[in-house]
Amino acid sequence: MKSFRNALTAAALACACWWPSAGCSSAYQAEHFNIGAAKESSQGARVIESLAIAPGSSVADLGAGGGHFTILLARATGAGGKVYAVDISPEFLDFIRERAAREGVSNVECVRGTFTDSGLPAGSVDLVFARCVFHDIRDRAAYFSRLRSVLKPGGRVAIIDYLPGGFLERIYGHFIPEQEILDSMRAAGYRAVKRHTFIEGQSFNIFESATE
16 A cells, blocks of 8 residues: 555656646756656666776767766766767756766766757767657657767667556556567667666667668
8 A cells, every 4th residue: 555655646746747737847857857767776876887888988868857877877987988968958958067067077068959869969979878768759760760870880779768567657658668669779770789677667778780
């Protein structure tokens, strides 16, 4: 019963955050995203470790939201690396800039993207990290096909997203079957190179360009 009450509370918070008439600030939404990303169940430290990010790498955090993983990625790349925080919301990007400055993280660059284009420079990144954003992209095969141009030789794309079946995922439609991700990425010109299963209720796959 307690877990059900907790789920209802989380649903109410999500409604307050997303319902347009609620008057919820962008900062509140960003913090809401960060709270979820920082939960133990998100396995943040293990996710970063599994990406095997080399010091000095360039990484794009696609759909950066509140920037929790942006900061983790920036620390993984080290001072000689760079992380592009990509989001369609200028308010979220402002939030990330302020947080990075506050925490002394100097290797984050914010990029305003759109639903059809990442806004990233060609040949700019070793890794694109897309956590819980794939389900929101409309024409996925076309989007990720265009995204191949921003990858450096040997570049990778890591995609984490909710699997069907969770309570909140069913309510808000924030899920996608894993096979749909694999099919979309194959259509976009990628091949799957690694699959992780340690995040409960989420798929985690890593891809490379199929033309290399």
